[in-house]
Amino acid sequence: MTLEAKNLCFTYPCGRSVLQNLSLRVEGGERVGIFAPSGRGKTTLCKLLAGYEKPQSGQVLLDGKPLVSYRGYCPVQLIWQHPEQVVDPRLTLGKTLREAGEPEERLVQALGIQPEWLSRYPAELSGGELQRFCIARALGPATRFVLADELSAMLDLATQAQLWSFLVEETTRRGIGLVAVSHSAPLLDRVCTRRIEL
Numbered sequence: 243m244t245l246e247a248k249n250l251c252f253t254y255p256c257g258r259s260v261l262q263n264l265s266l267r268v269e270g271g272e273r274v275g276i277f278a279p280s281g282r283g284k285t286t287l288c289k290l291l292a293g294y295e296k297p298q299s300g301q302v303l304l305d306g307k308p309l310v311s312y313r314g315y316c317p318v319q320l321i322w323q324h325p326e327q328v329v330d331p332r333l334t335l336g337k338t339l340r341e342a343g344e345p346e347e348r349l350v351q352a353l354g355i356q357p358e359w360l361s362r363y364p365a366e367l368s369g370g371e372l373q374r375f376c377i378a379r380a381l382g383p384a385t386r387f388v389l390a391d392e393l394s395a396m397l398d399l400a401t402q403a404q405l406w407s408f409l410v411e412e413t414t415r416r417g418i419g420l421v422a423v424s425h426s427a428p429l430l431d432r433v434c435t436r437r438i439e440l
C-alpha cells in the first residue's frame with residue numbers, strides 16, 4: 243500500500259498558514275522520519291495524513307484513493323504526542339483498549355500492559371503506561387500506516403527504546419508503513435529507513 247500527500251496546503255481558521263504545497267509518499271513497510279523545529283507543522287501534517295483535518299487544497303491518497311473515501315476503521319492511525327488528551331477519561335483502560343476491537347494478546351504482552359491496569363481510569367496511569375494503550379489501540383488488524391507524533395517525548399530512555407523497538411518490529415512484521423515525528427535526528431536515524439526535513 244502507498245500513503246501519499248499531494249500538494250497539501252493548510253491554513254488554520256485563525257489565518258495561520260502552516261503547510262504550502264507539501265508532497266510526501268510513503269510505501270508500506272517503509273519508515274519515514276519527519277524532522278523539523280517546533281511549530282513548523284509536523285503535528286498538523288500528521289492530522290492531515292490521518293484525516294483529522296482537511297487541506298484547503300491538495301489530497302491525501304491511500305493506494306491512489308482519497309483517504310476520505312475509506313469508511314469505518316481508518317487504515318491510517320495516529321499515535322498522538324499526549325495520550326491523556328486522546329482517551330476518554332470516563333472509560334476504563336480495558337474499554338479504551340477494546341475501542342478498536344478485541345486486542346491481540348500478543349500485542350498487549352509485548353507492550354508490557356499489566357492486567358491490573360485494565361480496570362483503572364486514564365488519570366490513574368502514568369503517561370508512559372497510557373501511551374502503551376494508545377499504541378495497542380492504533381495497531382488494529384486493518385491498520386496499514388502508523389503515524390507516531392513525538393510518541394516518546396515524555397518518557398525515560400529505557401521506555402523510549404522499548405516502545406520504538408516494539409514499533410519497528412511490529413510494523414516490519416506486518417508490512418505497515420511508519421511515519422515518525424521527532425525533534426531528535428539521532429532517534430529518527432536509528433528508527434527510520436529515511437528522514438525528511440519539513
Ligand SMILES: Nc1ncnc2c1ncn2[C@@H]1O[C@H](COP(=O)(O)OP(=O)(O)OP(=O)(O)O)[C@@H](O)[C@H]1O
Pocket residue numbers: 254255256258260278279280281282283284285286287
Ligand atoms: N488549532 C490551531 N489553531 C491555530 N493555529 C494552530 C493550531 N494548531 C497549531 N497551530 C499553529 O500551527 C503551527 C504548526 O503547529 P504544529 O503543532 O503542527 O507544529 P509542530 O511542528 O508539530 O510543533 P511542535 O514540534 O512544537 O509539536 C504553529 O505555529 C501553531 O501555533
